[in-house]
Amino acid sequence: MRRFLCLAFGLAVLTAAAGPARAQATAEEAAKLQAALEAWQPSVGKLSLDEVDAVTRKIPIPFSVSDWQVTPDGDGYRVQAPGFRWLLSAAPDRFHEPYAISCDAETLRAVPTPEGRFTLSSDRLLACRLGNVGLLTAKSRRVSGTVDPTASANTEVTVTLDQVSVAGWETRAPTIDRLVLTRKARSAADGRWDGNARIAISGLSIAFPDGTGTLAIDQILFDCGMPGTDLRGLIQAAVALTRADGPETGADLAGLRDRVVAGLGGTSTSTLKAEGLRAKRNGVTIKLASLAFGLGYRNFTREGADVTFRADADGIATDPKWAYDAWTPATGTVQISLQGFPLWELFAASFADREIDTEAEEKLFREARIRFLFDTVRLSAPNAGLEFSGAIATNPDAVLGSAGALKLRLTGIDGLVKALQADPKASQAAAGLTMLQVLGRQITLPDGRSARDYDIVIDPSGKVLVNGADVQALVPKDL
Numbered sequence: 001m002r003r004f005l006c007l008a009f010g011l012a013v014l015t016a017a018a019g020p021a022r023a024q025a026t027a028e029e030a031a032k033l034q035a036a037l038e039a040w041q042p043s044v045g046k047l048s049l050d051e052v053d054a055v056t057r058k059i060p061i062p063f064s065v066s067d068w069q070v071t072p073d074g075d076g077y078r079v080q081a082p083g084f085r086w087l088l089s090a091a092p093d094r095f096h097e098p099y100a101i102s103c104d105a106e107t108l109r110a111v112p113t114p115e116g117r118f119t120l121s122s123d124r125l126l127a128c129r130l131g132n133v134g135l136l137t138a139k140s141r142r143v144s145g146t147v148d149p150t151a152s153a154n155t156e157v158t159v160t161l162d163q164v165s166v167a168g169w170e171t172r173a174p175t176i177d178r179l180v181l182t183r184k185a186r187s188a189a190d191g192r193w194d195g196n197a198r199i200a201i202s203g204l205s206i207a208f209p210d211g212t213g214t215l216a217i218d219q220i221l222f223d224c225g226m227p228g229t230d231l232r233g234l235i236q237a238a239v240a241l242t243r244a245d246g247p248e249t250g251a252d253l254a255g256l257r258d259r260v261v262a263g264l265g266g267t268s269t270s271t272l273k274a275e276g277l278r279a280k281r282n283g284v285t286i287k288l289a290s291l292a293f294g295l296g297y298r299n300f301t302r303e304g305a306d307v308t309f310r311a312d313a314d315g316i317a318t319d320p321k322w323a324y325d326a327w328t329p330a331t332g333t334v335q336i337s338l339q340g341f342p343l344w345e346l347f348a349a350s351f352a353d354r355e356i357d358t359e360a361e362e363k364l365f366r367e368a369r370i371r372f373l374f375d376t377v378r379l380s381a382p383n384a385g386l387e388f389s390g391a392i393a394t395n396p397d398a399v400l401g402s403a404g405a406l407k408l409r410l411t412g413i414d415g416l417v418k419a420l421q422a423d424p425k426a427s428q429a430a431a432g433l434t435m436l437q438v439l440g441r442q443i444t445l446p447d448g449r450s451a452r453d454y455d456i457v458i459d460p461s462g463k464v465l466v467n468g469a470d471v472q473a474l475v476p477k478d479l
Contacts, residue, residue: 025072025112033077033110033118034070036149040185040193042232043067043082044239051242052085056100058238058260058351061229062086062183062197066105077110079120086197088131099131101181108143120145120157130166138179139163153187177203185231192265194227208281218276225269234263241352257348258302264347269296289315297343304340304368308375311335323423326383327416333378339371366396374406384412385451392458399462408454411445413437439466 043064044055052065066082083105104127110118122143128136138161145157164176180200185193201220208214237259244256273292278285294310311334318325342364370393377388392404417437420430440452457465464471 024075025077027072029112030070030072030077032149033079033147034068036118036147036153036155037068037070037079037081039153039187039232040147040155041068041084041183042235044235047239051239054242055235055238056085056087056102058241059085059235060087060264061195061226061231061234063235065102070110073109076112077118079108079110081106081108099133101128101130101136103128110147116148116150118147118149120147133166134173135167136161136179137165137167154184155186156182156184158182172207174204174206176201176205188228190230191232192228192230194225195229195231196223196225198223213279213281215280216276216278217274220272220274222272223270226265227267228265230263234260237263238351253352254348257352258344260351261344261347264300266300267296267298268300270294285319287315287317287319288313297341300343302344304370305343307338307341307343309334309336309338324416324419327381327412327419329379329381329386331380333376335375335377337373337375339373340368341370342368366394366401368394369396370394372404381412383415384410386410390456395460398458398460400458400464403458403460405458406456408456409451410436410440410454411449411451413440413452414450439469439471441467 041062041064043066044052047055047065055063062084063086064082064084068082069080071078071080083103085100085102088099088101106122106124106126108120108122110120112118120143123141125138125141130136140162142160143157144160146155147157148154159181161179162177164179165173167173178201180198182198182200183196185195188194199220199222202218204215204217204220206215237256241253241256241260244253271292271294273290274288275290277288277291279287290313292310292312295308297305297307299306312332313329314331316328316330316332318328322328345364372392372394374389374391377386379386387409388406390404390406392402392406394402413433414437417430417433420426420433423430437452440454443451443453445451453467455465455467457463459465
């Protein structure tokens with residue numbers, strides 16, 4: 001009896017240590033997981049390869065090019081994940097292809113969790129391409145993620161590739177130590193989604209053509225947030241526009257373009273930051289500790305949007321040094337905001353693969369009465385500095401097409417003028433800066449340095465005044 005009790009106790013301990021047995025997968029749960037994946041990344045339906053390429057140009061979000069399929073597989077689920085396309089940047093003109101990343105279909109493993117979610121995983125290598133550049137190859141690859149089929153519908157998937165190379169490059173193929181692609185989305189109101197996509201690159205190395213040098217970057221992070229996006233509506237409108245985009249269809253192309261744009265949310269932000277940049281070419285080395293760009297919009301309607309652009313650079317250095325290194329910016333920040341920017345029209349033209357001609361674009365900007373706000377413009381060098389602020393608004397009634405008031409402060413310009421005047425090869429630059437120097441109002445900063453201030457007014461009548469002086473009257477007529 002004692003032996004039997006000990007055996008029973010031992011079995012109970014082992015069972016508890018092993019944890020509860022996982023239940024067999026069911027068709028009902030498979031359907032729930034499939035619906036959650038389809039909502040997170042909707043497919044475009046049955047399209048030809050040419051149609052898929054055309055839709056890629058019109059959708060600035062990742063999308064599937066086939067259907068999701070989930071089937072029970074023991075205590076988990078077999079997920080047939082469709083291939084996907086993701087437009088990274090539009091083509092510069094109609095003669096070039098856009099930069100997009102595309103990957104083939106694959107198989108994932110999904111396992112349910114006690115909280116009602118599913119974890120995704122895979123360690124299979126997968127064929128991906130970068131635009132028309134070439135095939136992405138990697139020594140290892142793994143997928144991890146979480147799918148939430150509940151009301152919150154918070155889903156995130158990450159793909160990590162190690163030792164990546166890009167085949168088909170014109171010179172020595174670029175190499176990447178690690179590439180991480182992450183996409184997550186959470187269900188929002190009215191069937192829309194708050195989405196975020198991120199690309200993280202570690203250890204990028206690129207060779208310049210003809211063996212003239214190399215570019216190396218320690219870290220690159222691209223982050224794009226698009227809250228309130230109608231994923232399914234945007235894709236359906238883009239497919240309809242692709243199939244109707246022809247002279248004989250009689251379709252309402254303008255209406256379809258508006259439907260594509262309406263699928264976007266009212267707000268979007270994107271940032272690109274690089275750290276540890278080193279460019280070597282023809283014996284010259286340029287280093288940047290960090291370089292970052294940001295672009296975002298809000299209050300997005302047919303009437304316009306508020307757009308903000310920002311750029312930051314820090315730790316700029318060159319080797320070998322040059323004569324004007326003391327006046328060369330080492331750090332800088334630029335932030336410009338645009339109010340009433342006609343973003344809807346520009347998006348509609350972009351999604352339709354058509355360009356706005358120069359005359360129509362100028363008319364569009366003039367009539368939009370865009371207000372340019374120079375929030376922050378600051379450049380700093382060891383012996384110089386620049387600060388710029390103010391606002392300008394486009395005005396079709398103004399002689400110069402715009403009017404506004406700006407403020408400029410230059411520090412160290414006197415020293416730079418002296419250095420240029422002593423350089424026989426810089427006589428023209430010295431003459432131009434001398435005129436700018438004379439127009440400035442000299443002041444002494446709290447730290448004792450000398451600076452010159454400029455109050456600039458662009459008058460609707462066409463006058464440009466700098467500290468009250470009419471600049472046009474100072475320019476010789478024969479110029």
